[in-house]
Amino acid sequence: MTTAETQGARFSTATIEAAIRGRKPRPPAILWVPALFVAAAMALPLVYLLIRSLGAGAEFWDLLFRIRTLQILLRSALLVAAVTAASAAIAVPLAWLTTRTDLPFRRTWAVLTSLPLVIPSYVGAFLVVVALGPRGMLQQGLEGPFGVERLPEIYGFPGAMLTLTLLSYPYVLLPVRAALSRMDPSLEEASRSLGYNTWATFRRVTLPLLRPAIAAGALLVALYTLSDFGAVSLLRYETFTWAIYLQYDSTFDRTLAAGLSLVLVFFAVGILLAEYQTRGKARYHRSSSGAARPLERLRLGRWRWPALAFCTTIVILALALPMSILGYWVARGVSAGESIPNLWSATANSLSVSGLAVGASLVAALPVAILAVRFPGRITSLLERTSYIGFALPGIAVALALVFFGVRFATPVYQTTGLLIFAYVVLFLPAGVGALRTSLLQISPRVEEAARSLGRSPLGVLYTITLPLLSSGLLAGGALVFLLTMKELPATLILAPIGFKSLATSIWSASSEAFFAQAAAQALVLILVSSIPMAFLLLRERRLAQ
Amino acid sequence: MRSKRTLPWVFFVGIFLTLGLATACGSSSDTLTIYSGRSESLVDPIIKQFGDATGIKVKVKYANTPQLAATLQEEGSKTPADVFFAQDPGGLGAVEDMLQAIPQEILDQVPNWARSPEGKWVGISGRARVIVYNTDNLTEEDLPDDIRDFTDPKWKGRIGWPPSNASFQTMVTAMRSLWGEEKTRQWLDGVKANKPKEFPKNTPIVAAVASGEIDVGFVNHYYLHRFLAEEGEDFAARNYHPTAGGPGSVIMVAGAGILSTSENRGNAEKFLDFMLSPVAQQYFASQTFEYPLVEGVTVSQLLTPLSEINQPSISMKELADLEGTQKLLRDVGIIP
Numbered sequence: 001m002t003t004a005e006t007q008g009a010r011f012s013t014a015t016i017e018a019a020i021r022g023r024k025p026r027p028p029a030i031l032w033v034p035a036l037f038v039a040a041a042m043a044l045p046l047v048y049l050l051i052r053s054l055g056a057g058a059e060f061w062d063l064l065f066r067i068r069t070l071q072i073l074l075r076s077a078l079l080v081a082a083v084t085a086a087s088a089a090i091a092v093p094l095a096w097l098t099t100r101t102d103l104p105f106r107r108t109w110a111v112l113t114s115l116p117l118v119i120p121s122y123v124g125a126f127l128v129v130v131a132l133g134p135r136g137m138l139q140q141g142l143e144g145p146f147g148v149e150r151l152p153e154i155y156g157f158p159g160a161m162l163t164l165t166l167l168s169y170p171y172v173l174l175p176v177r178a179a180l181s182r183m184d185p186s187l188e189e190a191s192r193s194l195g196y197n198t199w200a201t202f203r204r205v206t207l208p209l210l211r212p213a214i215a216a217g218a219l220l221v222a223l224y225t226l227s228d229f230g231a232v233s234l235l236r237y238e239t240f241t242w243a244i245y246l247q248y249d250s251t252f253d254r255t256l257a258a259g260l261s262l263v264l265v266f267f268a269v270g271i272l273l274a275e276y277q278t279r280g281k282a283r284y285h286r287s288s289s290g291a292a293r294p295l296e297r298l299r300l301g302r303w304r305w306p307a308l309a310f311c312t313t314i315v316i317l318a319l320a321l322p323m324s325i326l327g328y329w330v331a332r333g334v335s336a337g338e339s340i341p342n343l344w345s346a347t348a349n350s351l352s353v354s355g356l357a358v359g360a361s362l363v364a365a366l367p368v369a370i371l372a373v374r375f376p377g378r379i380t381s382l383l384e385r386t387s388y389i390g391f392a393l394p395g396i397a398v399a400l401a402l403v404f405f406g407v408r409f410a411t412p413v414y415q416t417t418g419l420l421i422f423a424y425v426v427l428f429l430p431a432g433v434g435a436l437r438t439s440l441l442q443i444s445p446r447v448e449e450a451a452r453s454l455g456r457s458p459l460g461v462l463y464t465i466t467l468p469l470l471s472s473g474l475l476a477g478g479a480l481v482f483l484l485t486m487k488e489l490p491a492t493l494i495l496a497p498i499g500f501k502s503l504a505t506s507i508w509s510a511s512s513e514a515f516f517a518q519a520a521a522q523a524l525v526l527i528l529v530s531s532i533p534m535a536f537l538l539l540r541e542r543r544l545a546q
Numbered sequence: 547m548r549s550k551r552t553l554p555w556v557f558f559v560g561i562f563l564t565l566g567l568a569t570a571c572g573s574s575s576d577t578l579t580i581y582s583g584r585s586e587s588l589v590d591p592i593i594k595q596f597g598d599a600t601g602i603k604v605k606v607k608y609a610n611t612p613q614l615a616a617t618l619q620e621e622g623s624k625t626p627a628d629v630f631f632a633q634d635p636g637g638l639g640a641v642e643d644m645l646q647a648i649p650q651e652i653l654d655q656v657p658n659w660a661r662s663p664e665g666k667w668v669g670i671s672g673r674a675r676v677i678v679y680n681t682d683n684l685t686e687e688d689l690p691d692d693i694r695d696f697t698d699p700k701w702k703g704r705i706g707w708p709p710s711n712a713s714f715q716t717m718v719t720a721m722r723s724l725w726g727e728e729k730t731r732q733w734l735d736g737v738k739a740n741k742p743k744e745f746p747k748n749t750p751i752v753a754a755v756a757s758g759e760i761d762v763g764f765v766n767h768y769y770l771h772r773f774l775a776e777e778g779e780d781f782a783a784r785n786y787h788p789t790a791g792g793p794g795s796v797i798m799v800a801g802a803g804i805l806s807t808s809e810n811r812g813n814a815e816k817f818l819d820f821m822l823s824p825v826a827q828q829y830f831a832s833q834t835f836e837y838p839l840v841e842g843v844t845v846s847q848l849l850t851p852l853s854e855i856n857q858p859s860i861s862m863k864e865l866a867d868l869e870g871t872q873k874l875l876r877d878v879g880i881i882p
Contacts, residue, residue: 066882072882134757134759136757233746246710248613249612249613249712250711250868251872252615336776396616403620404620407622407625490613493607493608493613498579499605506586509585509608512747513588514749514769514772515772
């Protein structure tokens with residue numbers, strides 16, 4: 001049998017017959033029909049950009065030449081590569097420590113280390129400038145006792161890389177934690193019984209098994225970095241997205257901006273292809289019969305102290321320091337007589353749209369992920385890859401695409417919560433697809449086949465077998481979509497029902513006019529409120545793992 | 547396992563809530579929909595007051611001016627907006643063909659320079675271009691009379707500017723109009739040679755001036771007053787209006803226009819009228835530290851009175867066209 005056949009699940013006797021005759025199994029309509037709808041939705045921004053940029057002629061090529069396109073694309077590429085590598089280097093050890101060892105306060109670390117994802121990048125970048133910039137808090141603190149007059153330059157590449165890494169390593173952390181918590185311990189045990197020590201086992205067995213999860217997370221980090229504007233603009237590192245925003249924000253020229261966004265899409269396709277090359281045909285589920293046992297935790301012994309120091313450093317840099325500065329601004333503003341507005345309705349709005357976005361994204365991601373894993377092939381891969389386009393584009397481009405289509409073809413839902421949730425799905429679907437795909441790879445198709453052979457319908461198998469086994473992926477994907485939606489700004493501003501306020505829009509409104517105390521209070525609420533569902537999700541993950 | 551039951555549950559609740567919210571947003575006759583490029587923290591109180599005073603149900607979408615202009619362009623004739631309240635004349639100019647003429651009695655409340663000559667939009671409040679300077683390192687005497695003199699090499703490494711910012715570009719437009727292309731280019735080249743630090747917008751410039759990272763910055767006047775309100779009088783930055791006038795002392799307006807597709811034209815006109823009433827103009831003068839455009843409203847004590855600013859004679863129409871300015875900034879290599 002070929003590899004493709006061994007990987008494919010057989011959903012019906014017809015597909016088994018197909019397999020026996022040497023043909024690839026065909027996916028059932030219940031999978032490909034919804035997946036096609038999802039892919040069509042995901043392609044909307046691309047279609048819009050094509051329509052918009054049709055009007056651009058010589059002027060566009062002139063602009064491409066003038067903005068030194070190649071040069072700033074290279075700068076973008078450098079930043080993407082550095083942030084992705086650094087995020088993986090932080091996230092993989094964190095994930096391993098918080099799932100597989102007896103690290104003290106394991107679950108607390110797990111919640112705290114995933115939270116920086118919710119800090120909007122322009123807030124994070126502003127805090128970095130305030131703390132580490134020239135004449136910033138660190139320098140002023142060092143000037144008195146040590147006479148330090150200059151710190152290493154934070155503007156440009158170092159600041160942008162630091163900020164984006166600290167804000168986006170959780171993209172890798174969450175899928176890798178999910179993969180680790182469901183991994184079959186027997187392989188690692190076999191490795192150790194054959195004489196490999198812990199480190200060699202991690203390097204030769206665990207790490208290769210984690211490859212899909214790391215790649216899925218790294219892809220999100222790379223595309224997020226590519227599409228970020230907030231951090232690179234405040235830290236003065238000119239990237240391609242920065243050039244696109246400049247078109248939208250200062251020239252009122254949508255045509256040229258759309259053309260540039262298309263160039264960005266080509267760049268993103270390059271990243272997607274590169275990631276696709278790393279996939280290979282390996283299998284990640286147990287191949288023999290038998291049931292997985294709960295994982296045994298490694299005793300850290302003396303290594304507990306460096307491990308704790310590592311976790312503490314990350315949490316201080318990525319969470320505690322930003323929160324302290326925010327807290328200081330609130331205190332300073334309140335004592336100067338600033339008032340803090342009531343945040344209940346913004347908080348409730350943020351939570352409810354984020355919850356809806358999680359549900360809708362997971363429902364949309366499921367058929368795409370199942371198709372990609374169980375029926376690998378050109379078309380299913382293309383479907384899956386299409387879902388990443390929205391994530392790689394500047395949020396404003398996706399928002400305008402949905403204005404364009406919404407106002408013409410979906411007038412009754414235009415500027416309602418419905419279209420807003422749809423926009424979140426278009427933007428954040430890959431976070432769900434990546435996590436579900438990684439989890440699915442760990443589930444043996446034999447289990448599903450057994451259920452089918454015992455008379456369950458395909459939908460029955462999905463509900464009783466696949467979804468329960470997928471729970472760690474559903475939780476990781478749900479958590480990513482939740483945190484992303486909580487901080488989403490451009491699409492929320494443009495597409496939300498008129499008068500709708502979320503925490504993210506309130507922070508933006510206050511910070512853009514230098515209402516620091518208000519903005520800081522809202523940012524603190526955003527972080528604290530997000531931590532509650534995250535804690536709940538991670539506790540549930542523990543119950544599921546047992 | 548419970549998760550098999552949660553997924554459909556989440557899905558149905560989602561649909562239910564969506565439908566509920568969608569129907570709740572239905573429109574009634576006595577409404578007004580505003581797209582505001584002006585920040586909610588600044589204008590929400592006075593818009594609420596308009597709603598309370600007239601009984602009109604006002605709905606506002608807040609976002610930044612260029613992105614709302616792009617949204618209006620995408621929506622075209624189907625836009626739900628009645629009024630576009632923009633941060634600068636450039637934003638209004640971008641959608642001018644979507645706006646309808648405003649009644650003369652509303653236009654006539656503001657001076658000629660503060661409105662569109664075609665009567666498509668009207669200025670609501672004024673903001674001054676200023677030089678913000680660090681008070682630990684400089685006094686007003688150290689600053690030149692004319693913004694022209696910042697090309698002097700003694701300012702090397704001490705200037706901050708926001709080249710992509712609309713207000714900054716408007717000031718450069720004023721330079722082109724008052725000095726001519728060539729002198730503006732020389733000024734841009736000269737300041738560029740002084741290696742100014744680049745910022746994406748005004749707020750971080752004011753912060754950087756106060757911290758001493760830079761000594762002077764080219765910004766709008768009201769950001770300083772926000773910082774003073776947050777950090778108190780010790781905040782180490784103040785505004786300076788170049789005494790010789792010129793483009794460094796230009797006054798710009800935030801303004802509003804009525805969409806030609808508006809079905810609530812009467813309410814929209816009431817709104818503009820209210821924004822130019824003494825109550826609203828006093829609000830802008832005392833709460834957002836802006837300059838009122840209507841006669842007889844007193845300016846906040848913290849501001850330099852308009853009469854003391856050597857304001858150049860230039861109309862907002864001349865300032866609305868940013869294209870030539872952006873071309874110049876590109877040629878000089880200041881924006882990509």
